[in-house]
Amino acid sequence: MTSIINELLNIDRAYQDTNLVKSSGDVYTVEFELPGFSKKDLKITVSDQILTVKAEKGDRKKPPCRVSLNNLVSLKDISSKMSDGLLTITMPKKEIKKTLDIKVD
Secondary structure (H helix, E strand, C coil): CHHHHHHHHCECHHHHCCCEEEEECCEEEEEEECCCCCHHHEEEEEECCEEEEEEEECCEEEEEEEEECCCCECHHHCEEEEECCEEEEEEEECCCCCCCCCCCC
16 A cells, blocks of 8 residues: 555655555655654755655755655645654645536536
């Protein structure tokens, strides 16, 4: 299931083996192991449906991870938490109508 979610969210291949991605109910959760970093060392942005995580502490830097959200999440409700070197990003799933009725004129 994790590999399917990785493909749906299009997570950088370099990070797919090290991140724990979960789909539970109405949210996706992505976890990044970042030992030695604190929340002040992180920068998380979303631009054009791409979530980017950067970790930098002095001269120590992790390559940025980019996650293509593919219009699957509600951008305004993304949240994150850093605890004991583990960054957890929670992204509520966007409600997608499975059926669309089209009016004929």
